[in-house]
Amino acid sequence: MAASTPLASEASHPSPIQFYRTTCVKKLAGSPSLTSIPSTYAFTKAPQEDEAVSEDPEDPIPVIDFSLLAYGTPDQRSTIIQELGRACKDWGFFMVINHGVPERLLERVIEGISGFFDLTEEEQIREFEGKNVLNTSKSVTSFNTSSDKVFFWRDFLKLIIQHPHHHHFPNEPAGFREILLEYSKRSREVAMGLLKGISMSLGLGDTYIENTMNLQSGLQVLAANLYPPCPEPELAIGLPPHSDHGLLTLLIQNGISGLQVQHQSKWVNVNSIPNAFVVNVADQMEIMSNGKYKSVMHRAFVNEKATRISVATNFGPPLEMVVNPAPELVHPETNAPAYTGIKYGEYMELQKSNKVYGKSCLDHVRILSA
Numbered sequence: 313m314a315a316s317t318p319l320a321s322e323a324s325h326p327s328p329i330q331f332y333r334t335t336c337v338k339k340l341a342g343s344p345s346l347t348s349i350p351s352t353y354a355f356t357k358a359p360q361e362d363e364a365v366s367e368d369p370e371d372p373i374p375v376i377d378f379s380l381l382a383y384g385t386p387d388q389r390s391t392i393i394q395e396l397g398r399a400c401k402d403w404g405f406f407m408v409i410n411h412g413v414p415e416r417l418l419e420r421v422i423e424g425i426s427g428f429f430d431l432t433e434e435e436q437i438r439e440f441e442g443k444n445v446l447n448t449s450k451s452v453t454s455f456n457t458s459s460d461k462v463f464f465w466r467d468f469l470k471l472i473i474q475h476p477h478h479h480h481f482p483n484e485p486a487g488f489r490e491i492l493l494e495y496s497k498r499s500r501e502v503a504m505g506l507l508k509g510i511s512m513s514l515g516l517g518d519t520y521i522e523n524t525m526n527l528q529s530g531l532q533v534l535a536a537n538l539y540p541p542c543p544e545p546e547l548a549i550g551l552p553p554h555s556d557h558g559l560l561t562l563l564i565q566n567g568i569s570g571l572q573v574q575h576q577s578k579w580v581n582v583n584s585i586p587n588a589f590v591v592n593v594a595d596q597m598e599i600m601s602n603g604k605y606k607s608v609m610h611r612a613f614v615n616e617k618a619t620r621i622s623v624a625t626n627f628g629p630p631l632e633m634v635v636n637p638a639p640e641l642v643h644p645e646t647n648a649p650a651y652t653g654i655k656y657g658e659y660m661e662l663q664k665s666n667k668v669y670g671k672s673c674l675d676h677v678r679i680l681s682a
């Protein structure tokens with residue numbers, strides 16, 4: 313049984329971090345004699361987790377043209393801000409095209425992740441040694457580590473940046489560190505641009521979220537997921553239904569489908585536009601917007617044939633920031649916020665220790681049904 317890896321380093325101790333990873337599933341999946349999955353990987357689906365449907369052409373997943381947000385005329389900007397607001401409100405999920413991050417950089421990130429998981433276990437462990445890394449143990453699950461009975465069909469590498477100074481990236485494979493640095497910088501520029509637009513769409517002015525959330529000192533968490541081929545994909549799950557803890561998540565993937573989002577009580581398959589960022593509203597945004605923009609539930613499926621790689625980058629405030637609903641968005645009749653304020657670090661701890669998947673963590677801070 314693999315040891316679990318607590319996220320303590322992410323939460324109450326904002327020290328220069330760090331990364332941690334899992335490596336168990338790829339090895340397991342690579343064993344030639346594997347024809348069925350070990351029972352610890354069998355995931356019992358809850359009744360509401362029915363089959364996913366294809367995108368409805370009448371109600372497609374929103375697509376946001378980032379170039380119009382960044383460089384458009386005032387008219388184009390105001391139109392795209394409205395579209396962004398609608399996407400956040402109706403879906404909590406959208407794709408971003410023309411974002412300006414070079415395709416080649418995206419490919420190199422995916423290649424680097426693949427290369428990292430190709431390293432031997434010893435080589436990976438060497439990356440943890442003598443570098444002020446708080447936790448070096450392995451895990452086979454993402455969150456809920458200590459309480460999980462079922463393991464997910466994925467390996468992951470988690471990298472945490474505390475702006476403006478702290479990060480620790482692996483040096484192997486060669487050049488990976490530089491690629492990650494460049495990618496973190498470029499994806500953050502896109503995230504900051506989107507957050508400005510979202511802030512405007514909430515009627516708060518473009519720098520409201522950035523300033524009140526102190527994003528200059530915010531947390532950026534990269535979760536690189538590798539889902540190996542699975543002999544019994546219908547029994548396993550890559551990632552169970554969950555929402556993300558930060559404000560906004562930007563995801564890239566290697567062209568293999570597997571992500572599903574919940575929309576109007578249905579699970580929808582996401583077939584991403586090549587090189588687009590797949591973006592979702594996360595829990596701190598739901599709290600900050602007083603429920604106007606809900607974080608979206610999503611899950612990742614696995615398949616029999618191909619390895620899927622995804623990199624989800626979560627943008628959030630500093631760990632010590634208490635996130636409250638914006639007073640401007642509090643309900644005018646009741647004049648009461650729908651969520652209580654909570655420290656972001658505490659929220660992450662809560663999510664980690666929570667046994668129930670889904671959005672149950674938000675129930676701890678919800679006051680009204682928003």
Ligand SMILES: O=C(O)CCC(=O)C(=O)O
Pocket residue numbers: 535537551556563570571610611612622624
């Ligand atoms: O692999 C995916 O598509 C989803 C990943 C994800 O949701 C996460 O890392 O939080």
Ligand SMILES: [Fe+2]
Pocket residue numbers: 554555556561610624
């Ligand atoms: Fe996620």
